[in-house]
Amino acid sequence: xxAVAAELIGCELYVDGAxxxxxEVEAYHHEDPASHGHRGRTARNxxxxxxxxxxxxYRSYGIHWCLNFxxxxxxxxxxxxxxxxxxxxxxxxxxxxxxxxxxxxLCSGPGRLxxxxxxxxxxxxxxxxxxxxxxxxxxxxxxxVTGPRIGITKAAELPWRYGLAGSAFVxxxxxxxxxxxxxx
DNA sequence: CAGTGGATGCTCT
DNA sequence: GAGCATCCACTGT
Numbered sequence: 001x002x003a004v005a006a007e008l009i010g011c012e013l014y015v016d017g018a019x020x021x022x023x024e025v026e027a028y029h030h031e032d033p034a035s036h037g038h039r040g041r042t043a044r045n046x047x048x049x050x051x052x053x054x055x056x057x058y059r060s061y062g063i064h065w066c067l068n069f070x071x072x073x074x075x076x077x078x079x080x081x082x083x084x085x086x087x088x089x090x091x092x093x094x095x096x097x098x099x100x101x102x103x104x105x106l107c108s109g110p111g112r113l114x115x116x117x118x119x120x121x122x123x124x125x126x127x128x129x130x131x132x133x134x135x136x137x138x139x140x141x142x143x144x145v146t147g148p149r150i151g152i153t154k155a156a157e158l159p160w161r162y163g164l165a166g167s168a169f170v171x172x173x174x175x176x177x178x179x180x181x182x183x184x
Numbered sequence: 185c186a187g188t189g190g191a192t193g194c195t196c197t
Numbered sequence: 198g199a200g201c202a203t204c205c206a207c208t209g210t
Contacts (some may be wrong), residue, residue: 044195061203081202099190111203152202
């Protein structure tokens with residue numbers, strides 16, 4: 001799961017052609033109290049318990065949608081929350097859906113990103129390697145930043161938030177940033 | 185800038 | 198009935 005999180009930074013994600021480079025994600029482990037999968041399978045999190053490579057989409061605070069990548073084999077509810085993208089394609093459609101034009105704010109947050117890409121509960125359980133999704137692996141090594149996850153109360157100290165070092169499109173700056181370089 | 189509070193709906197206790 | 202893996206507008210410096 002951490003390997004998947006680190007691997008996703010720098011990849012490109014599109015939904016119906018709109019999207020960009022993944023610059024921020026968070027890892028959620030099945031034994032992690034902050035994870036939706038921690039308390040066992042329910043109607044909402046059922047997709048987390050399925051095979052990897054599928055989208056787990058849930059409603060957040062009654063208002064926003066959040067998109068996760070399911071990791072690990074079926075039965076192990078690990079997932080990676082996609083928190084921010086650097087917009088690269090479909091800028092006009094994303095701006096229209098967000099009611100904004102500032103590229104900076106189009107996809108810099110899990111709720112914003114889903115609104116910009118048009119991701120909703122209808123995408124829950126869909127495979128991420130087939131339309132409307134498109135996922136492109138990165139072609140070069142990237143420099144990673146890690147830090148505590150955002151907006152949670154349980155296990156808030158775990159440094160399981162991953163970012164692309166120096167990106168202006170992360171949802172929030174990484175405090176006390178420690179960096180590391182991945183392989184491509 | 186930083187900090188606060190409201191919107192809003194669904195899931196789980 | 199509480200508690201959210203959020204965002205935005207508004208306040209006061």
